[in-house]
Amino acid sequence: MPIDPHAPIEITAFEWVPPFAEGFVRDLRPRWACEEMDLPYRERLISAIKRPDWYFEEQPWGQVPHVRDGEIAIFESGATLIHLGEKGGLLPRENGQARASVLSWTLAAFSSIEPMTFELGNVALFSRGEEWATLRKPGLVAALGKRLDRLETALDARDWLADAFSIADIAMVTVLREVAREGLLDTRPRLAAYVERGEVRPAFQTAIADQIRHFAANAPARAPQGV
Numbered sequence: 001m002p003i004d005p006h007a008p009i010e011i012t013a014f015e016w017v018p019p020f021a022e023g024f025v026r027d028l029r030p031r032w033a034c035e036e037m038d039l040p041y042r043e044r045l046i047s048a049i050k051r052p053d054w055y056f057e058e059q060p061w062g063q064v065p066h067v068r069d070g071e072i073a074i075f076e077s078g079a080t081l082i083h084l085g086e087k088g089g090l091l092p093r094e095n096g097q098a099r100a101s102v103l104s105w106t107l108a109a110f111s112s113i114e115p116m117t118f119e120l121g122n123v124a125l126f127s128r129g130e131e132w133a134t135l136r137k138p139g140l141v142a143a144l145g146k147r148l149d150r151l152e153t154a155l156d157a158r159d160w161l162a163d164a165f166s167i168a169d170i171a172m173v174t175v176l177r178e179v180a181r182e183g184l185l186d187t188r189p190r191l192a193a194y195v196e197r198g199e200v201r202p203a204f205q206t207a208i209a210d211q212i213r214h215f216a217a218n219a220p221a222r223a224p225q226g227v
Contacts, residue, residue, distance in 0.1 A: 003210060007040035009084075012055075012066040013211065015045035016218040020125065023208050024178065027065035030080040031210060032170050035203035037088025045214060078110045078171065085167035098162065105161040105168035109175045113151065116144040117178040124182055145184065152190045159197060173198030 011034075013027035034041045046052055051062040059066045059075045066073070067080040069087070074080050085091030085102070092099040119140055123133040151172075155161065161168045176195050179185060185192040198204055 002034050002038055002040040003043065004040040005042050007042045008070050009034065009039060009041040010044050010068040011041050012044045012046060012059075012068075013064050014048040016215050016220065017048055022212050022215060024174075025064060025211065026077040026174070028207055028211050029077040029170055029174055030065050030067050030084055031207035032174075032204050033081055033084040033088070033090060033167060035207045036165070036170070036201070037084065037090055039084060039088050043210075045218075049220065078106060081106060081167040081170060090165070090167045090170075098164075101162040102166045102168045105166075106171045109168065109171035113144075113147055113172070114175045114178075116140065116147065117175055120144060120182060121178065141182075141184070144179065148179070148184060148188055148191060152188050155190055155194060159194075165201075169198060173204075 011027055011030050013031075014025055017025055031041070033039070046055055046064075055066075056062050058073060063075070065077055065080055066075045067083065068074075069083065072083070074083050082091060082103075086093055091102050091106075120137075123137045123140060127133040160166065161172060173195050176185065176191060177199075180192070180195055185195065
């Protein structure tokens with residue numbers, strides 16, 4: 001549990017990604033949510049190298065995850081978290097401050113932090129060594145650092161962003177894992193501890209193991225440098 005080939009919830013994921021992406025593909029988010037809430041799901045694997053033409057009818061950019069829950073189809077990982085959170089209890093259904101806080105922090109992860117982590121990944125990995133990336137990186141790291149400092153202050157002494165663990169923490173922890181690879185949490189101990197609290201949860205450990213278990217078996221003979 002909760003992977004069940006007969007489950008009504010279906011998560012589309014890549015059958016293989018290069019080593020640098022292992023454990024960081026965004027289907028990890030709905031997988032983790034399902035594990036936390038004991039929601040059975042089935043997997044649908046597609047190629048990241050040659051994405052099926054039909055898949056672009058479901059996800060306009062061919063990205064993962066795509067989630068189907070019965071007759072409901074959802075793309076974008078944030079939307080999948082909101083749907084699953086309401087279904088399983090990690091997003092309060094009743095309007096009030098608890099729901100508002102979870103939604104605010106969920107969207108903050110995707111709107112205030114993740115765009116900068118995307119850009120950092122570009123300059124530090126995909127465009128590393130190019131002149132423009134070398135020039136851009138110091139300013140980007142400084143700007144992202146200010147966002148992270150504000151986040152650390154807002155977290156304060158709480159274990160989780162909205163007090164109880166929620167989809168907001170699934171969103172934020174998975175975003176912060178990206179910057180942790182670049183060392184930006186080394187001088188921010190509260191954020192580093194927050195990410196660690198998320199990563200040691202049994203549901204996270206199961207979700208990430210389920211994500212990567214296909215990769216070795218489906219690795220191409222000559223793996224490309226990126227997807």
